[in-house]
Amino acid sequence: MSPVPVASRTPLTDYAAVIGEGEIEELRTLAKPLAGRTFEMVNSTAVGGGVAEMLNRLVPLAEELGLNIRWEVMTGGEDFFEVTKAFHNALHGEPYHPDPKHFEVYRAYTEQNLKRIPLDAEFIEIHDPQPAGMINSRRAGKGHWIWRCHIDLSHPNRVVWDFLEPYVARYNGALFSSPEFARQLPIPQYLVYPSIDPLAEKNKDLDPAFIADVLARYQIDPLRPILTQISRFDRLKDPVGVIRAYRIVRRYFDCQLVLAGGSASDDPEGAVVLREVKAAADNDPDIKVLELPAWAPLEVNALQRASTIVIQKSLREGFGLTVSEALWKKKPVVASAVGGIPTQVIHKHTGLLAHSVEGTAYQIRFLLSHPEIAARLGEQGHQHVKENFLITQNLKNYLTLFLMLSQRAAD
């Protein structure tokens, strides 16, 4: 078995232009005591999804800093991923009908993967619930094991959490994206925010001609205000609520609305929501409902950069990194105060929060009336992301955690 080859490598020095030489020097200093030591990341997919995207960027940077790091992906049949999808939804608080077979399937695939993946590194990080059971291979006193949970555990289904908790409780620590997601556990719990890569296609600077091209392709008028929400067509993202807010704003401003998300062709629920959204749009030529290809980072980047205001009117949210993406582009953001969003949108400092359709509309109107305030929020939002939500900060968090674990073991 061989570790996952990473898709792209951006040298650490390229980030100096973004965060400054001092921060890069600090990363090198922190990594020095960890050089040559072994690290292992385990998750359940090599492509698609935020975790794979993050590891693709993080692993080569850690390698460049001298860490002996390996990334492994657990495998499973359709039955395993059906079970873990059900677990995932249940942990997000959705209804779950307990089935003893589910737990058997989970245990069987865990054992199968344990035979296949060597878990012998000094520091092992297991991502999300799918591979959480791999802690079974831990020998007493060997290695530092960390569980990183990327999902919202604030209202988990009791049955599923009761099944997973005994595994999680055996780790040396758990990482969560928000304090709200932490559980009562006998192990230390740490806060590590998800991050964006400023040099990735989704976030890098773009040629204005390319942005103009994208607007022309989707028949969006660059001369009138553009309100945008980027998210998959999911009721929890409340795209119909965004349309209602837009209609209120339209009474005062001649603006356009862009709702852009991944294609709903392989997601039956997404297709239903997309139909609801199109019905709510009611053929309004100023509402653009865009089904982007599964992976269209440059188009998303261009739409965010062309926007006057970016909206994230989610009803529930894990962290909502699209908010950080917009803030990075210095866009004023109006978003719901749910999940990890208030961490990114500090009300009246890095954006505006709202709690309803009417509130969302009001905040949008306020920003359209006060472009100088919108610009200040966008600028401060950019600084907030630079300080707290970039991949280099994520890397620094990992180095700090590993140094702490290693110092604690030495004491």
Next chain:
Amino acid sequence: MQVAEKPFEFSTVANLTRIGNFSAGTLADLLNGLEHCSDASIFHHTFQTLGSHHFLTEGFSNDFAQWVLVDANRDALAEQLAALDIRDYTSIAALRDDLCRVVRDYIAQHPEFAQQETLERFYFCESLQVTLPFGVQARTLDEFHDGVGRLSHAAFHFHFIASRLRLQLRTNDFSHWLANSLGLKVLADYINRIDIYTNTLDSARDKVLRLIEREKRKHEPGASS
């Protein structure tokens, strides 16, 4: 140019946030949390947050004040909490006492708000810190200038803001060394007066560097003292 006997040792600093055991959904909960949370938690929500939000130079002081303003919607209390200046404190115990006093007094005056539920809960967290030698030291003003210019935000915050808790003095590492090792008391005082609430870490650092440059010019041959 004077050479210090004891060099200034620059550090590298990294913080990790540990999620604490307390959370607050009312002002009464906040007071209970303030009374019982760890010192590392008080540090995190005051000293540390000023570093991670240094780019906000208007109306942001600490996490407690921000939460009281936005989620508890109690402007007057938020204002009082925001007015606590961390430069006045050389110990977490004293800062905790004042935070508790402000909230306790407010609740005593407005008991009707004590149990009112807030929009979002406040989660007490702690800052855990790892410090390592940066491998850079300074014995002269030139070397000191270069070292300050190379620091990360976290390291600058460590030396310039959090240092008063370590020194237990109303000063910072930079001023302390400049005054005691190079005898530059006036420069030390100017640096210590830089307002960390109305400056970003970058602009504060720029001011430190400019003050050092001005001091260096004073010592150039032919300069009038």
